Amino acid sequence: MSYIPNLESLRHFFNSGATQELSFRKEQLKRLRETIIKYEEELNDALYSDLKKSKEEVWITETGLVLSEISYFLKNLEDLAAPQKTATNLLNLPGKSYIMYEPLGVVLIIAPWNYPFQLSLIPLVGAIAAGNCAVLKPSEVAVATEAVIQKILAETFAPQYISFASGDGARVVPEMVQHFRFDHIFYTGSTAVGKAVYKLAAEQLVPVTLELGGKSPCIVSAKANLKLAAKRIAMAKFSNAGQMCITPDYLLVHQSVKEAFVETLKQTITQFYGDHPVESYDYGRIINKKQFNRLMGYLQNNTLLAGGTHNEELLYISPTLIDAPKMDAPIMLEEIFGPLLPVLTYNDDAFALDVINHNPNPLAFYVFTDDSKEADRWLRKVPSGGACINAVAMHYLNKNLPFGGRGNSGIGRYHGRFSMETFSHAKAVLKAATWPDLPVAYPSFKGRLGLLKKLIG
The missing domain is CATH 3.40.605.10 (Aldehyde Dehydrogenase; Chain A, domain 1)
Structure with a gap:
C-alpha cells in the first residue's frame, strides 16, 4: 500500500x-x-x-x-x-x-x-x-x-x-x-x-x-598473504549472501598463486560456513525469487570451482567460485550482487588493468599484497570511489573516511x-571592515592597474 x-x-x-x-x-x-x-x-x-x-x-x-x-x-x-x-x-x-x-x-x-x-x-x-x-x-x-x-x-x-x-x-x-x-x-x-x-x-x-554500485575488483598479487586474503575476501564476499555494493565483484589472482589461493579460499569458506552452508547460523539468503532467478542465470555456461548448490524454496545459493568467465558473459558485464565470485587470472599489470577498465570507476577497489610499493602503484592506476589494501569493505566502517563513488x-x-x-x-x-575605507576601491581606476594587480594577484 x-x-x-x-x-x-x-x-x-x-x-x-x-x-x-x-x-x-x-x-x-x-x-x-x-x-x-x-x-x-x-x-x-x-x-x-x-x-x-x-x-x-x-x-x-x-x-x-x-x-x-x-x-x-x-x-x-x-x-x-x-x-x-x-x-x-x-x-x-x-x-x-x-x-x-x-x-x-x-x-x-x-x-x-x-x-x-x-x-x-x-x-x-x-x-x-x-x-x-x-x-x-x-x-x-x-x-x-x-x-x-x-x-x-x-x-x-x-x-x-x-x-x-x-x-x-x-x-x-x-x-x-x-x-x-x-x-x-x-x-x-x-x-x-x-x-x-x-x-x-x-x-x-x-x-x-x-x-x-558497479563491479568492484580485487587484486590478489603474487606477493599477497594468501591465507589472510582468503579470510578477508570470503568474510566480505559472502556476508549477507553477497548482497553488498562494496563486496568484491570478481577476483584477479596472479597466475603463479591461483591454484594455491583457490584451494585456500575453498578451505576458508568451509571453515566459515561448514560443509553445508544452508545449515550455517552465519549464512544469509537471497532477498526474493526475482533476485534468486537472476543469480541462477549467471551460472549458465560457466565452470564452477566450488559451490553452486541451491534451493529456490529457501532462496539459498551456496558460496560459489566461478572459473575465468568470458569477458562478454553477463556475469562480467553486470553487478552480481550475490554469493557468486568469478576468479580470473593475470600475469602482468597491463592485462589486469584492461579487465578492470571494462567497468571503470568501481565503487571500491581492493588489492592484497605485502609490497607497499606495489599497493601504491595499483591505487594510482585504478580510479575508484574508495579502496583498501589487504582488507575488503572495512573502509565503510570508518566514519572518518568519506564514502561514495x-x-x-x-x-x-x-x-x-x-x-x-x-x-x-x-x-x-565576508565581514568587511568599515574602516579604513580606501579610495583605491572605487572608480576611477585609471592608472591603477599595477596596484590592482598586486591587490588581486
Whole structure:
C-alpha cells in the first residue's frame, strides 16, 4: 500500500526555523537513539525475516552502525556546525572571512533493500544533524524491516519534521519529485535506477547524492598473504549472501598463486560456513525469487570451482567460485550482487588493468599484497570511489573516511562530517571592515592597474 506524506507541511515546518537550533537537532538524535534501542529485537527479527541475518550480523552491519553515527554527531555537532574561519585576501583586509553551514531544507532519502536499516537511517541521521526536514523512502522489498522503520519514525518524530513514504518506489518517487521541489535527493541503489532519479532531479535542478554500485575488483598479487586474503575476501564476499555494493565483484589472482589461493579460499569458506552452508547460523539468503532467478542465470555456461548448490524454496545459493568467465558473459558485464565470485587470472599489470577498465570507476577497489610499493602503484592506476589494501569493505566502517563513488558508481559522499557537508550548504561569508575605507576601491581606476594587480594577484 502506498503512502505519500504532506510534503508542504514539511516545507512550512522547515521555514519556521525550528530545525536551526543545535539543541533541537541533538534532542531529535537522542530520541532516535532511544527508539532504535527500544526496537532492537524487532529489528533483529525483521532482518532475519528479510535476509536471514543473525542478530550479531544485524548489530555489526545495521543497528550498531546507525547508533555509532548518532553518537558521533552528538559528540561533534557543535564543532561541525560552527562557522569555519578562513584566510582573507589582501584586497579584503582587514575584513574577516568564514564558511557558514546552513541546512538545505526538505530532503528526500531513498534507500535499498540489502542493508535496509542502516542505508535508510545513516543518511537520515546526517540530514537531521545538518538541520533539515526529511522524507524517508525505504525499500518496499525488505517488507519486515520497512514496517519497523515506519514504526520507529512515527514514534520518534512529528510527521511535519521527518516523514515516511511507502509503496512501489518506481511510482511513488516520481509522484513526489514531480509535484514538490526537494532541496536534495539522496539515493542508494542500482546505477540504472540512479540514472532515472538523476533525470527526475535535473528537471528541477535538485542536487543529488547517488550511492550506486558497479563491479568492484580485487587484486590478489603474487606477493599477497594468501591465507589472510582468503579470510578477508570470503568474510566480505559472502556476508549477507553477497548482497553488498562494496563486496568484491570478481577476483584477479596472479597466475603463479591461483591454484594455491583457490584451494585456500575453498578451505576458508568451509571453515566459515561448514560443509553445508544452508545449515550455517552465519549464512544469509537471497532477498526474493526475482533476485534468486537472476543469480541462477549467471551460472549458465560457466565452470564452477566450488559451490553452486541451491534451493529456490529457501532462496539459498551456496558460496560459489566461478572459473575465468568470458569477458562478454553477463556475469562480467553486470553487478552480481550475490554469493557468486568469478576468479580470473593475470600475469602482468597491463592485462589486469584492461579487465578492470571494462567497468571503470568501481565503487571500491581492493588489492592484497605485502609490497607497499606495489599497493601504491595499483591505487594510482585504478580510479575508484574508495579502496583498501589487504582488507575488503572495512573502509565503510570508518566514519572518518568519506564514502561514495565516482562516475558510474555514484556522485557525492557521506558518513560523519561528510554527511554534514552533503546535507548543508557551505555559505561563503565576508565581514568587511568599515574602516579604513580606501579610495583605491572605487572608480576611477585609471592608472591603477599595477596596484590592482598586486591587490588581486
